[in-house]
Structures are given as structure tokens and as C-alpha cells.
Amino acid sequence: MLCITEEVEKIVAESNVIDGLVLVNPMHITASCYVNDLERGLHHDIMEWLEKVAPYHGKDGPNGPEYQHHRTGEDNGDAHLKRQLLGQQVTMPVQDGRLHLGTWEQIHYAEFDGQRPKRILVKVIGIQRE
Template identity: 55%
Template sequence: MKSYRKELWFNIPTRRAFVNITGQVAEALAESGVKEGLVLCNAMHITASVFINDDEGGLHHDYDQWLERLAPHEPVDRYRHNDTGEDNADAHLKRQVMGREVVVAVTGGKLDLGPWEQIFYGEFDGRRRKRALVKIIGE
């Protein structure tokens, strides 16, 4: 069995954003040489997410608005976590809702995604360098 590891680095200039990383994950898969197996992709920061959904601008807007209603950034003093001097408690909650990772099957050397499925990095406390892990195992 083969094993391959790659880090994807991000420096999102805004507080929140969704970045389609499907191409980068597919590139890592090609580098790995794995034809049958699994890809794990996870955010390596507790205020970011990796998830699968449709790459449609209206949906991304809806996600952003919905998450902000669920866990508004301001006022920051509503959250006990921010008593530590942080201002990102909302980002931790948003990450919990959107999830930490995805696992995608590899078939014939390709990501085995559904017709509209794409892989996204979700940032909820940007403006600094962060990363996601791509781990590939298989034959």
C-alpha cells in the first residue's frame, strides 16, 4: 500500500471565505500514484473547515449568511472564549457546523465525486497563514 502526504497552504485576506480546492487535491492524487484507495483532506486549524458541496456562488453566499446568523462575529463579548483576548469564538462554532474533514474514494486514479460535488476549504478566521492536509492511501 502507498501513502502520500501533502499540505495545502492558504492566506485568505478576509475573515471568511470558501475556496474550491478540488483541483489541488486532484493534483496531489496524481502525484501520489494511487489508483484505488482513499483521500482524506482536513483543515489543520480549529477555525477552518474542509467540506464537500456544489461550487455555486449563491450557495456560498447562503452558507456565509446562515453561518453568521448561527454564530455572529459581533458583539465579540457575547462569547466566553473571547475573554481570553481572542475575537474568534464564532469561527470555532462555524467550523464545528461545517466539519473538519472529508474522505473521498479514489477509483481509476480519479477522485470519485458525484456530479456536482467539489471540495472546499472554509475559512472563518482568516488574515493569516493556515493549511489543510491531504493524506492519500491505497494501491
């Protein structure tokens, strides 16, 4: 999990949008962008929770049945489920030319597979400075 708030803030500042929205999308089906506190213990808890709900080997462990998705030749069924649980993308407000976050809100990127190169789309929409 990576905190990408600073990178998003830079893109918002460079956009010259003073009032609008910013969309942050991981552009891949085994990754998530989400908003939460920047606290390492919480990151650990989230990953532990995701692994309990969508374990790497499937619900019955390595000796149990695999995910149906694995019949396609892929081995990342858990990564797809974890992405569904954590969410796909975030949309945040832009106010006075800055990312408008709550006190503890930070934008994070989580990768659950890692087998392919990834990119993050950041799109700023709104009223620009004159």
C-alpha cells in the same frame, strides 16, 4: 470559500494510488473543508446561515455578551463555532487513480478567522500502481 478540487485531484494523480481514500484536513480550528456544489449563490447562502447561527458579535449583537471564548484574549469565538457547523475535514474515494466525486460534488476550503497562516493536509492512502 475556495474550491480546492483541482489541487486535490493533482495530489491524487501524483500519488499513484489507484484505489483508496484521500483525506483533506484544514489543519486549523477555525477553518473547514467540506463537499458541496460549486455555486456562488449557495456559498452566499451557507455564509449567511453560518452568520445567523454563530454571529460575529454573539447572539445578542455588539451590545450583548461576548462569547465565553473571548475571555481567553481571543476574539474569534464565532469562527470556532462556524467550523463546528460546517465540519472539519472530508474523506473521499479514489477510484482508477482519480478522485471519485458525484456529479456536482466539489471540495471546498472555508476560513472563518484569517489571523494566522494556514495549511491544508492532503493524505492519499491506498493501493498504488505497480
